[in-house]
Amino acid sequence: MRNITLSQAVNEALAEEMRRDETVFIIGEDVAEAGTPFKVLSGLVEEFGTDRVVDTPIAEPGFMGLAVGAAMTGTRPVVDLMFGDFIYLIMDQLCNQAAKTHYMSGGKLNVPLVVRTNLGATRRSAAQHSQSLHALVAHIPGLKVALPSSAYEAKGLMKTAIRDDNPVVIFEDKLMYNDKAPVPEEEYLIPFGQANVLREGSDITLIGTSSMVQVCQQAAELLASEGVSAEVIDPRTIVPLDEETLLKSAKKTSRVIVVDEGHQSFGITGEIASRINEKAFYHLDAPVLRMGAMDVPVPFSPALEDITVPTPEGVAASARKLMSGEMIHAA
Amino acid sequence: MRNITLSQAVNEALAEEMRRDETVFIIGEDVAEAGTPFKVLSGLVEEFGTDRVVDTPIAEPGFMGLAVGAAMTGTRPVVDLMFGDFIYLIMDQLCNQAAKTHYMSGGKLNVPLVVRTNLGATRRSAAQHSQSLHALVAHIPGLKVALPSSAYEAKGLMKTAIRDDNPVVIFEDKLMYNDKAPVPEEEYLIPFGQANVLREGSDITLIGTSSMVQVCQQAAELLASEGVSAEVIDPRTIVPLDEETLLKSAKKTSRVIVVDEGHQSFGITGEIASRINEKAFYHLDAPVLRMGAMDVPVPFSPALEDITVPTPEGVAASARKLMSGEMIHAA
Amino acid sequence: MSPAKKTSNTEDYLRMYRQMVRIRTFEDNANQLYLSAKMPGLTHMYSGEEAVAVGICEALEVTDKITSTHRGHGHCVAKGAAFKEMFCELLGKEEGYCRGKGGSMHIADQSNGNLGANAIVGGSMGIATGSAFTAKLLGRDDVTVCFFGDGATAQGLMYEVMNMAALWKLPVIYACENNGYSEYTATDEIAAGSIPARAEAFGIEAHSVNGQDVLAVNQLTQDLVARARKGEGPFFMELMTYRYHGHHVGDINREYYRRKDEERDWKDNKDPITLFGAYLTKEGIATKENLAEMQAAIEADAAAAVEYALAAKYPDTSEVDMHVFTDVKHALA
Amino acid sequence: MSPAKKTSNTEDYLRMYRQMVRIRTFEDNANQLYLSAKMPGLTHMYSGEEAVAVGICEALEVTDKITSTHRGHGHCVAKGAAFKEMFCELLGKEEGYCRGKGGSMHIADQSNGNLGANAIVGGSMGIATGSAFTAKLLGRDDVTVCFFGDGATAQGLMYEVMNMAALWKLPVIYACENNGYSEYTATDEIAAGSIPARAEAFGIEAHSVNGQDVLAVNQLTQDLVARARKGEGPFFMELMTYRYHGHHVGDINREYYRRKDEERDWKDNKDPITLFGAYLTKEGIATKENLAEMQAAIEADAAAAVEYALAAKYPDTSEVDMHVFTDVKHALA
Numbered sequence A, B: 001m002r003n004i005t006l007s008q009a010v011n012e013a014l015a016e017e018m019r020r021d022e023t024v025f026i027i028g029e030d031v032a033e034a035g036t037p038f039k040v041l042s043g044l045v046e047e048f049g050t051d052r053v054v055d056t057p058i059a060e061p062g063f064m065g066l067a068v069g070a071a072m073t074g075t076r077p078v079v080d081l082m083f084g085d086f087i088y089l090i091m092d093q094l095c096n097q098a099a100k101t102h103y104m105s106g107g108k109l110n111v112p113l114v115v116r117t118n119l120g121a122t123r124r125s126a127a128q129h130s131q132s133l134h135a136l137v138a139h140i141p142g143l144k145v146a147l148p149s150s151a152y153e154a155k156g157l158m159k160t161a162i163r164d165d166n167p168v169v170i171f172e173d174k175l176m177y178n179d180k181a182p183v184p185e186e187e188y189l190i191p192f193g194q195a196n197v198l199r200e201g202s203d204i205t206l207i208g209t210s211s212m213v214q215v216c217q218q219a220a221e222l223l224a225s226e227g228v229s230a231e232v233i234d235p236r237t238i239v240p241l242d243e244e245t246l247l248k249s250a251k252k253t254s255r256v257i258v259v260d261e262g263h264q265s266f267g268i269t270g271e272i273a274s275r276i277n278e279k280a281f282y283h284l285d286a287p288v289l290r291m292g293a294m295d296v297p298v299p300f301s302p303a304l305e306d307i308t309v310p311t312p313e314g315v316a317a318s319a320r321k322l323m324s325g326e327m328i329h330a331a
Numbered sequence C, D: 001m002s003p004a005k006k007t008s009n010t011e012d013y014l015r016m017y018r019q020m021v022r023i024r025t026f027e028d029n030a031n032q033l034y035l036s037a038k039m040p041g042l043t044h045m046y047s048g049e050e051a052v053a054v055g056i057c058e059a060l061e062v063t064d065k066i067t068s069t070h071r072g073h074g075h076c077v078a079k080g081a082a083f084k085e086m087f088c089e090l091l092g093k094e095e096g097y098c099r100g101k102g103g104s105m106h107i108a109d110q111s112n113g114n115l116g117a118n119a120i121v122g123g124s125m126g127i128a129t130g131s132a133f134t135a136k137l138l139g140r141d142d143v144t145v146c147f148f149g150d151g152a153t154a155q156g157l158m159y160e161v162m163n164m165a166a167l168w169k170l171p172v173i174y175a176c177e178n179n180g181y182s183e184y185t186a187t188d189e190i191a192a193g194s195i196p197a198r199a200e201a202f203g204i205e206a207h208s209v210n211g212q213d214v215l216a217v218n219q220l221t222q223d224l225v226a227r228a229r230k231g232e233g234p235f236f237m238e239l240m241t242y243r244y245h246g247h248h249v250g251d252i253n254r255e256y257y258r259r260k261d262e263e264r265d266w267k268d269n270k271d272p273i274t275l276f277g278a279y280l281t282k283e284g285i286a287t288k289e290n291l292a293e294m295q296a297a298i299e300a301d302a303a304a305a306v307e308y309a310l311a312a313k314y315p316d317t318s319e320v321d322m323h324v325f326t327d328v329k330h331a332l333a
């Protein structure tokens, strides 16, 4: 299988879906000739024209609202939100309008749109360009939330998102745009709500999202060299969440760490940990541990920024603690 | 002690602080002559004038941003956000600006402002006027979040919030505005981060926030009549969170239910439950249970709306389950 | 009152009159339901503004779209909705247009191109613009009218989408219902400068029109709709009008923000139904008796619909987690 | 170039020239730090726009406030910041103005009234308006200038706060740096109608001025600041200018959105420093040699500051959870 970058994978997904369905269009800032600052969309405007790859003014609430109305009337917009940090600007249109329209209309109106945006720190972009804000969106009923962890997922989840009749928000990891992974030439879709078990193990379960899947994989390697067998799971979508796969693993290993790049407090790790605690409590030998990003605005200085995000070493260290029963004393 | 309504309590807190400190002002829609749609601010404009009780156009992002700048330069704005559902509109100014300014400036600038808004369903106001969105704000480092559960708390927390040098968001329960409670004539403040144990008990801990404190109290009554001794705790602020008090109770009773009116998934119950699970795991006889609002947009129809929110009967039923060990079979 | 176009318009005129009376009657009944505590929650009355919704919607085809507001009953009726489903919605019943899930603030007859009332002031401006975007992208010729109040002109979203509509020549008409107040505040206290000039600054042709004159509103809208269909949009209309009731049905004591004689003046001298009725009789299009009969029939209709709705059943509680997602029958199952 | 006011302005003029050269020199060094991979992240160069920041800030007192943008080094220097603390900030060092926590996009010398650069386009418009609100409420006479780009005029927030500033006559000046582009898109593709007319529609007096002419900018600003202090504000200025570099330092191949000869024309014929230098020598205010010496001294200053900053220490890792809250030393302790 060929290897392509996450960037190419997203580009292919969009191109394929735009060829398949002419109601699909892309809207956002500098998406056309510039192909976005990350160059993810390069070439699409050449194939699909400026009617379907639409450069907007710097008006996130405006083009998000426009997309909601477009989606309600027969198109499938893919909203390009340049940085995940700008999600605050579109919250009203996304959460008061897109998320609720189907429900408030008693099922009469649909809002089939995708917001593609990103997450992830350590790019030295400081507090307003480094946030991982998927927890905010996951809290709002009516929105689906996908967190691709590689080029393979990025393509398959994007295609599914575009065909979904509900609003979907996809957060890509901006540090992963140039990372390559095997991606089939043939068309494929990844269904929502199906977690991926990347590595089987028997001693401990590491649940990682997006950028943190790699971190968990590397932590598992470290642990393996010490004789600890870690299972690594990527939920791929957090709404819907594949509880079954997570619970099965938790019951098998009896120890779980949930790793995510959003701020830890009031973030998604609490939800995932709680569901496991609630439904696999009597199988657990230790509390489900959570590792999110530090509860601080993301600092610019490299000396500070790097320590705000979970690392393989940090995850492995926590795993060792869980294994050793050290938590018992803490608790 | 005299009994006053939550509405009066908030009004008194604001009046006292405005008398004490002339840099305090109120800004929002229809706050002056109208005294807000809930009439909470009646009389303040008469005492403090339209310079300090400022009616704005319907421009939530705008007046929130204005408040941030005003706070940075020597005033203490109290932003009146008419419905908690409008918080989506101010997220950027609140979370990208207010929450991060102190940090991004390396401690040089402060943003001492209060956003007072509300939460709570069952007013037949449908999906865009009934949300309880405190979880969104709690997730963002740099913001403090208070959830008063009675007139007493509403006054004491508001006064503390106004004197705090950080941005604070207070969510009042709109169904409680006319509820009376004993409130001292003398001045008092309620420190942030100190939970209130409303009722001591030995069998189970019920942690409730805002509107759900009453629900927990009533559930405790129901349980008491069955011989189950429930402890009821109100965290009062969720950022900062008084972990110590919660953990102490959890360790004592070994069984905990967390009840909140925000949507359950990816809400605050997951955070509170996780902290207890992490730090009191080996003391628990059953998983910490969570009861939030249903994960659906709030429906208009009374027949539907009423079942979306936790009730005393529901909480008592869950408590019975936890007590009976029924959870073991579920887990 | 503008001059009659031609007598072949008789039917159109009578339909417009009828629709205005239907709105007024709907609102009177809604208010009564509130006063008698039979309606859950609050609602915002459209009474007094009928010529705006009717003048505009009568210039539209079924395929044309509108977006509506918290004060949305008038738009809903004018775009073709039936009383029965509307009252059912108002009362939270299963047979309502939104199966009782929306209520007054989200009421809409979606099949007639009403994209929904909206409880977020200004919240539908993006939606309307997006609907126009669809028309352009898919090569359809429908036009979208975005209704909003004077208060909503304070929302930044309006300027964001007007900019895009102007850049891309979208077939959308922004219809500002300037009723002089937003909630409990007079417009001049919350709107600096000039509202139509704000649209013009974005290169959008703007018009101000007497919103109590249904023919003037209708004529202007017909012109603009025709031009918008040809790609000459967007347009902006400011419709000067007045709401008779308080901001919502519970806003009874309102003298602190609005004088009683001002209200009386509008009701006595500028009522859109009275004015148009007088015109119709003067022009010989209808007799007073015709109009009275029409009104009586509408009132009977409304009474029957209210009765039906009161007796209709609430949605089953199992509906509570339906329609969260299109593809999941029960989101919480 | 506008005519000289009087020779007593010699000092002012030389200071303006000096400040423009300081900005240019700062940016050249910043670009060099990027190219040599010594600077973390990216940065947006102000080169070419110096007359705007300097012309405006030289009309302000220390007590006056400004809000800045992602392209904020120029505003920071012009409002009085020192090279050392600026380069330290750019490199994430503890001695930076923000202790390294802000970096290029949040750089600010707070003690000189700079309320911060902002990485959210348009994000500071509310802040600037609020700062003016404080002045009015507390009876202070300071004025706030809000810097933002042409691209930021698409943000709805601007219209929301202009409305309030106009209604309440706040002492704020909205300064739109129209450099013809927002990122990789020309202004006329993203701005419909007229930018100054948008302010005028809110009843705000608006001016368009040549942003390459430091004296013209300075004169206009002096007038408006004086009037704003007297309560005649708010005002709006559109400053026509140009950025020499790409959108950020990494935007090298930009011919797909901007022609090279256009860039050359601005640099060769409209450079604010060259123009003002020629004026100073022509008017006999300084000799070419004076100016060359000044420049050399500034370059030496900058080189020393860069060297200092490169060697300076990073904040201790224990700083990571400091300054989350004012009253908690370590938020995560």
Ligand SMILES: Cc1ncc(C[n+]2csc(CCOP(=O)(O)OP(=O)(O)O)c2C)c(N)n1
Residues within 6 Å of the ligand: B029, B058, B060, B082, B086, B089, C070, C071, C119, C120, C121, C122, C148, C149, C150, C151, C152, C153, C177, C179, C181, C182, C183, C247
């Ligand atoms: C974003 C938002 N802010 C505030 C409100 C509360 N609110 C409801 S209606 C209204 C006044 C609207 O005035 P206008 O737009 O003139 O419409 P009118 O009621 O006069 O028809 C306000 C402030 C709201 N629903 N949404």
Ligand SMILES: Cc1ncc(C[n+]2csc(CCOP(=O)(O)OP(=O)(O)O)c2C)c(N)n1
Residues within 6 Å of the ligand: A029, A058, A060, A082, A086, A089, D070, D071, D119, D120, D121, D122, D148, D149, D150, D151, D152, D153, D177, D179, D181, D182, D183, D247
């Ligand atoms: C809200 C928001 N949207 C988008 C961006 C990405 N972005 C950064 S600068 C910029 C262009 C700004 O153009 P302009 O306002 O003209 O300022 P200039 O860069 O020309 O000085 C964009 C789109 C952002 N930082 N914030």
Ligand SMILES: [Mg+2]
Residues within 6 Å of the ligand: C149, C150, C151, C177, C178, C179, C180, C181, C182, C183
């Ligand atoms: Mg109005």
Ligand SMILES: [Mg+2]
Residues within 6 Å of the ligand: D149, D150, D151, D177, D178, D179, D180, D181, D182, D183
């Ligand atoms: Mg620009």
